[in-house]
Amino acid sequence: MVQKSLDFYSQVPKKMVNEEAKAEAPAKNTAEENQKKEGRRRVFPPVAPENLLPSYFVSASYDGHLKKALIKLYEPQSGKIYFWYDNTGHKPYCLTNLSQHELEKIDRVVHHEGFDHFELEEKFDPLLDKKVTVTKIFANDPLAIGGKPEGTLRDIIPEDFPKISGGITNSEEAKVWEARIKYYQCYIYDRQLLPGMIYEVKNGSLSAVNLEETEQRVSQIKSIFKGDTAEELEYTEAWARLLEYPAPKFRRAAIDIEVTAPVSTRVPDPREAAYPVTCVSVYTSDNQKRVLLLKREGVREGNEHLPAEVSVEYFESEEKLLRAVFEVLWEYPFILTFNGDDFDLRYLAHRAINLGISKGDIPIEVGKRVCLLRYGVHIDLYKFFFNRSIQIYAFNNRYRDVTLGDVGNALIGVEKIQLEKSFSELTYTELARYCLRDSEITFKLTSFEDELPMKLILVLARISSMPMEDVSRQGVSRWIRNFMHREHRKRNMLIPNAEDILTKKGKVATTAIIKGKKYKGAIVVEPVPGVHFNVAVMDFPSLYPSIIKVWNLGYQSILCTHAECQSNLIPDTPHWVCTKKRAMESLLIGSLRDLRVRWYKLKAKDKTLPAELRIWYNIAQGALKVILNASYGVFGADSFDLYCPPVAEATAAIGRHSITQILKHAESLGIQVLYGDTDSLFLKNPSREQVEELTRWTEHELKMGIDVDKVYRYAVFSSRKKNYLGVLEDGTVDVKGLTGKKKHIPAFIKNAFNKMKERLSQVKTPVEFEKAKKDIADIVRERYMRLKRREWENLGELAFHIVLGEELEHYTKTTPQHVKAAKILKDNGAEIRAGDLISFVKTTREPHVKPVELATKNEVDVDKYTAYLHSTFDQVLDALGLSFDEIIGLTKLERFLA
């Protein structure tokens, strides 16, 4: 490593060529001037010079012409991408148990056009728990190994082996390993390169850059963890380095395109690209706001004006427009889109071909499911924000619908522009405004909180050893798989085939409560209904990762081969776990958990740190949270390459054991346990001593930490599990699972629920509580009366909003209400797809639902809404000792008396 001490935090890319161009150019460019810009010479590929300044490893791929791994380096000072090609002669390969002698008899192997040579190699087989000798088959081309439907070495070997093994072999069956790993990943692992980290090119070679200041912090972290074993410390250090190294400013451009079809309610097909691209907007980190418009017959300019800083450029021909857009794609290191994989970039590429633009001028590489860039890195934010883990754990479910409008609204508070006319009727200015707003939202979705999303992608790339493009598109199980693969290669371990893990360790021993699930999960303690003051919530921080750490869980250690380990049983199961050797997963996940709990969570809240660093730590802890939350589940997911059901089952079983033990102990200490779920216990008014004793006992007996997570001024439980409400000291109301919180219920009901929430937030004492009850009854009564009198502002208030989980044709067993509504919409010409949010109201006449936009006031089924109001409030009212019917009944009496 090379010593460097650069302040990467304050690095801002230098002003770019475009800045100069902008200064000279008038607000409105002519097509001729754009043509001049197009003429600017482009150097491709942008090969890194013999010596290159510190740069970020942002992407990797394979160059099919040079037959070499290619690494894309982002140099933040110039804001440019440089390509570095492998100079070590690394080649694609896979492994097999067949000997060279046996392989030589398979013609289709040795005469394969991609075949290169064989080598013997010793590897550690984690399933056999011993060293094995395998043959490494090298190829000239990754496609010779796999990645094609047929004719690849990984298929040929098991196919042809029986033909040659006429009794003269000692291999029982032909096996191939590691043939499904993408070549550039293989390269990354073998060379122990770390995507997302800083490298420089020195005399043509790639070397990691070492920042002194950061290394000091890594040492500081190590000293905090010095009580751990040397093995654990090694992992902690490696993770800490990945998480401590700074991030650059990302020089980037968001783009959005509009296509105008003559008459169409459908989204134009990007594969056909039959209609012209009429508008493209570009919104960049160096403050360019450009709108490129296609001149068309009969389109007016429009009256309103765009802000002065927006550059509006008109093009006489579509080809020139596309070429101008392509200049942006050749220029910026990071290109952001919202659904660019499936629409914007795909459309541009196909449209360019249709218009006769030569392939060499098109900067887009169109794949089956993705569109990548020949120069920079394309981040499709739709894919990133669609990721469930990102949605839930990184952004706390703040956006519901993965649309540009909803995500933009929820995260940055910028609205999409509402259109009142169809695309073909818009004036130039209207179209420009609309299109620019979309790229503005797209851009800003990456810039809030000091570029949080970009940095999150970078951190995830580091953890998972993946290119930024891949990490932003794939799910958490891929991230976890890849860092485990990396570790196998680092330890020279054979990466097992999924079916071999399953054959040896595929059996589960518990029965799930839910039909169709594979094994038993967590425990939920029956709640004590009612209102309880001073409730302490204790929980195990990252329970499952802690269990994986403390119990040494992993696919190698569970049901290991040693007879002497068989008595080391997992509670509630017949499974045993290894006592001799530490499992890789236990180390990887355990160290990650400890780092999050003992360093990153604390630092993210440390007000003595500079704000920028604190934000960075918050990003790091958020990334760890996402990974840790999934680290148990992946072992129970058959899509995971190291799928091992007993590991998942054991984790859950130990979780049940832990919470049961602590529950018993709490009760023996005389603490009333009001409720608990998986890893938490709700204690009624415990003394400080009782809490301390429980903590001490848990640490001693269960070898796991437990904290007071929060203290509720009071909590309200109904008799339902996963349904409660708690008010914190500062008046914050936590609502869990109650219908009033769910996002699908009508605003008319939700508003009343929120009013109740506000009222409950004021309550400090049992006496005040009694007063609040009367107000709550009033709130409910008011809502009820307004329903009965049909007094609502608009129908939208009464709409239910339910996500259509499947394509319409897929609902064959039943037809739920939202599906009925969706079908009505479809019959009215709307395009309905899985994932759409269906808004409907309940009506009196068959089929008792109507899409909200088609319904009228007098067909609303008031009784259904009353029933819904009733059930929504019952969840809270019965705990308060109130009854919906009595609240309503009272009004009847009042009316009678009046």
Add this chain to the structure above:
DNA sequence: GCGGACTGCTTACCT
């Protein structure tokens, strides 16, 4: 032919 008990499907949520 009708209604209640039941199961199953679907969605949204909790940890």
Add this chain to the structure above:
DNA sequence: ACAGGTAAGCAGTCCGCG
């Protein structure tokens, strides 16, 4: 393509009932 557990509403079915 992380897991299992819980609640709720509705659709559809079964069964008893002269």
